[in-house]
Amino acid sequence: MLGYTITQWLFGILSFLAIMFALMVVFTRNPVNSVLYLVLTFFCIAGHYLVLNAQFLAVVHIVVYAGAIMVLFLFVIMLMNLNEDTEPQKTLISKIIAGCIGGVLLVVLVGSLKGAEQLQLHQAGASQIGLVKNLGKVLFGEFLFPFEIASVLLLAAMVGAIMLGKKEIK
Amino acid sequence: MINTIPINYYIMLSTILFIIGAVGVMARRNAIIVFMCIELMLNAVNLLLVAFSTLHNDANGQVFVFFIMAVAAAEVAVGLAILSMIYRNIKSIDIDLLSKLKH
Numbered sequence: 615m616l617g618y619t620i621t622q623w624l625f626g627i628l629s630f631l632a633i634m635f636a637l638m639v640v641f642t643r644n645p646v647n648s649v650l651y652l653v654l655t656f657f658c659i660a661g662h663y664l665v666l667n668a669q670f671l672a673v674v675h676i677v678v679y680a681g682a683i684m685v686l687f688l689f690v691i692m693l694m695n696l697n698e699d700t701e702p703q704k705t706l707i708s709k710i711i712a713g714c715i716g717g718v719l720l721v722v723l724v725g726s727l728k729g730a731e732q733l734q735l736h737q738a739g740a741s742q743i744g745l746v747k748n749l750g751k752v753l754f755g756e757f758l759f760p761f762e763i764a765s766v767l768l769l770a771a772m773v774g775a776i777m778l779g780k781k782e783i784k
Numbered sequence: 785m786i787n788t789i790p791i792n793y794y795i796m797l798s799t800i801l802f803i804i805g806a807v808g809v810m811a812r813r814n815a816i817i818v819f820m821c822i823e824l825m826l827n828a829v830n831l832l833l834v835a836f837s838t839l840h841n842d843a844n845g846q847v848f849v850f851f852i853m854a855v856a857a858a859e860v861a862v863g864l865a866i867l868s869m870i871y872r873n874i875k876s877i878d879i880d881l882l883s884k885l886k887h
Contacts, residue, residue, distance in 0.1 A: 621788065621789060622788065625789050633800055633801065639820060640808035645817060649820065668838065670846070671850065683823065686864055687819075687864070690864050702813040702878040704811060708810075713807060713811070715806075716803050716807035716810070720800070720803045723803070724796065727796070743837065743846065744846060752844065756847075757851075770858070771861045774861075776865075779865045
């Protein structure tokens with residue numbers, strides 16, 4: 615197939631789809647469509663994780679982002695009854711300025727990273743660190759304390775969200 | 785299946801995704817869309833962390849991505865609670881109206 619391996623085909627297709635869906639997130643007027651395109655972008659990124667043999671992260675990514683976070687976004691958008699008619703639009707001039715800043719940022723970053731060393735990724739078969747067994751050993755060995763702190767962080771976020779979401783605190 | 789993708793391709797992909805997110809933050813006025821673009825930028829960084837983690841055959845990068853996901857979930861929960869409270873008070877989530885943090 616034109617001298618490319620299956621991995622390279624997968625990388626190309628997933629990258630193209632991810633960039634297209636990400637652009638649609640920004641340029642779609644309807645917020646609900648924006649959320650759905652973002653879910654598709656996250657699926658493409660999960661595909662990239664699979665190509666990189668990070669299977670645990672691919673599954674966690676789908677569960678946490680596509681499953682939990684985006685459903686939360688969708689709920690809030692539907693609660694607020696947002697649609698194309700209520701969508702506030704920036705003036706044309708500020709959109710053009712935003713595009714110019716993005717283009718300049720792209721040129722600067724690509725220019726500065728172009729000279730980076732050309733390194734090939736390890737063979738997929740050789741890299742087994744993304745599997746649950748190996749990642750679990752690192753997570754519950756070296757990173758046990760940060761892992762416990764993360765649970766406190768999530769508890770604090772949960773309490774904070776409930777406090778903020780309550781009607782009026784007398 | 786031999787993985788022969790240069791790391792530069794992943795750097796370019798992450799850069800492009802990050803910049804799309806940054807442009808979205810600058811070009812949109814709906815606070816929820818701005819929030820989603822921030823998530824997109826976080827994911828671009830996550831992708832690069834996983835790519836480098838595979839490159840160096842080092843699990844620490846993937847553990848960091850795991851923690852970033854936990855922090856992002858906490859951030860989204862609090863952020864959306866704040867947004868829904870703002871919507872309840874001023875019936876809008878247009879960030880240009882919120883720029884003075886009062887109404």
